Amino acid sequence: MADEVRVPIATDGDIVTARQKGRELAAAGGFSRTDQTLIATAISEVARNIVVHAERGEIILSPLEQPGRRGLMVVARDEGPGIADPELAMRDGYSTANSLGMGLPGARRIMDEFDLVSTPGHGTTITMKKWTR
């Protein structure tokens, strides 16, 4: 099983790199093509959140193993301004960046687990997991 992969995020090109690495790990972890695409898309959304709101951060991809199932954990971490109201940020259609506000709520919908911790002034960490079924 592969080790964790860290992808530094600072430019829009890094978003592409992060989702490609995520797809590779998901494929190696036994996910279906559909799940690989869902994971890559969710990574794309959280990586863009870093570029747009925090300028830089990193995505950490870790294969998971439990009895009877395998998974992939995606951690998106930045030390940007943080999110003042995470609940509001997770609402469909809410956006501060001239987007449609579908990114983070969408990522939460397509992953099995989603956790957002943000401290204003200190950054944001999003942890998401998806499991094979």
Place this chain on the structure above:
Amino acid sequence: MAVPILKQGDVLIASIQAALSDRDLTELRDELADRVGRFRARGVVIDVTALDVLDSFAARTIRAIAYTAKLRGAMTVVVGIQPEVAFSMVQLGLTLEGVTTALDLEEGLALLGPAPQGGPRRGG
């Protein structure tokens, strides 16, 4: 330009070859808006067969391309959305509302109708 834009009769075909960054997508948007006028295009086909991810930014930009082209007098057809990508868009809640789609390039060109007399014939 990351995306080659071909001209076939009065139709512009943006043939995406590989994964696109956000900048590549906005560049494509601006370039197509310009060329629709320059080449007096009647139709635009965006072939996304090679895209393995269509996220919220890509969906928003493709909608912007289609609406801009429409205001410039051209109809846009998005072709080649892969089945996994389509499923993922549904899960994400992304839509291409108001944008015509077709299964592949051939269908897309057929939707835009035959080229006017004297123009090149479509298909093979």
